[in-house]
Amino acid sequence: MRDDPTVVDLVTRARDGDKFAWDELVERYAPLVYSVCRRYRLAQADIDDVGQSVWLRLVEHLPGLREPAALPGWIATTTQRECFRLIRTTSRVEPVDLAESADVPEQAIAEEEVLRHERGAILRAAFGELSRRCQLLLSLLMQDPPTPYDEISRRLQVPIGSIGPNRARCLMRLRQTPALAMLAADGPDDVTRRR
Known part of the structure; x- marks a missing residue:
């Protein structure tokens, strides 16, 4: 997942000024920024501010980004730093109880958030490969x-007895999509070994 050629391509094209690539990066990673912000219990206005700061920092740092495939981790870490900065400068929010996660390094939390986001993106992409009827x-x-x-x-115009077998076939097709097959091959043991 870290060596996703799509991410590398988008970063490269965005560096070269491709507006569509930039828009795709923002669309792809805005949920990651949002989910990190929600962990800090920020108000929506503050989440919007943090998001804008993250995208501004990305514009500033995109030309010097050494590993384009590491972009999701960079976004998660930058979002965390912006959340901390906002919390330090304002008293409008109540941060998450950091004592609960004091023994978990910040980098491990960021990596887990990135992996969760990437798995969700892979699942959405695989779901998009299914027929409209299966979706x-x-x-x-x-x-x-x-x-x-x-x-x-009634909605699908099929007998009730065929819903279960159709569900099974659709789930089988979902599991066989290239994206999910790669994710299954890259199971938790493989991800842990790479760290």
Whole structure:
């Protein structure tokens, strides 16, 4: 995941002034910035400020970024630093109880956040490779609260008895997508060994 050629390509193109590549980077990593900010219980206005600071810092540092594939880690670490800076300069927020995570290094927290974000992005990409029918079926089954089978049957125009087998086929196709196959091959043991 760290050597994602898509990230390297986007960083390279953004360095060269490609606005579409820059927009894709922001769209791809804005959820990461948001999730790090939420851990610090920042108000929405403060999250917006931190986000703008992170993107400004990226504009400043993008030309000198030595490892384009390390961008997600750079974003997570920069977001944490901006959150700390904001917390130090204002009294409007109550930080997360850092005593609970005092024995966990800041870098490990940032890496875990990056991995969680990358796994989510891979799953969304794999889900996008499914047929529209499978996407709709799995979406209906994953809603909270779950959509009743009779409603799914009506919306998809299939017998209730075929919903389970169709779900199984859709999940099998999802597992077989190249993105998820790579993620499965890069299991927790492999990720741990690389650190």
